[in-house]
Amino acid sequence: MKTKNRTTLFIDSEIIDTIKQIAINKNTTQTKIINDYLKQGIEKEPQKNKSKLKFIVKPDPNKNIDDVISSIEAPKEFDPVEAVKEIRTRKG
Secondary structure, three states: OOOOOOOOOOOOHHHHHHHHHHHHHHOOOHHHHHHHHHHHHHHHOOHHHHOOOOOOOOOOOOOOHHHHHOOOOOOOOOOHHHHHHHHHHHHO
């Protein structure tokens, strides 16, 4: 389950006005529009800038799990056992 965080951002009024209009036109929320745009921006970032981010994966409907398994790379210092422990701790 994804968690949600509340934060305060100072965004130019022209950008917010545009976001509001897009949300109205798409019959959705401003939050969804902002999240979608942020995800798109993150996907376009060079990998070196995203190396500290965990578990941000864009789903590809043309791939099955077998295609994905062999393509996952982790830093050399990555410890999968510790990662599983961390995930279990967060859920508890």
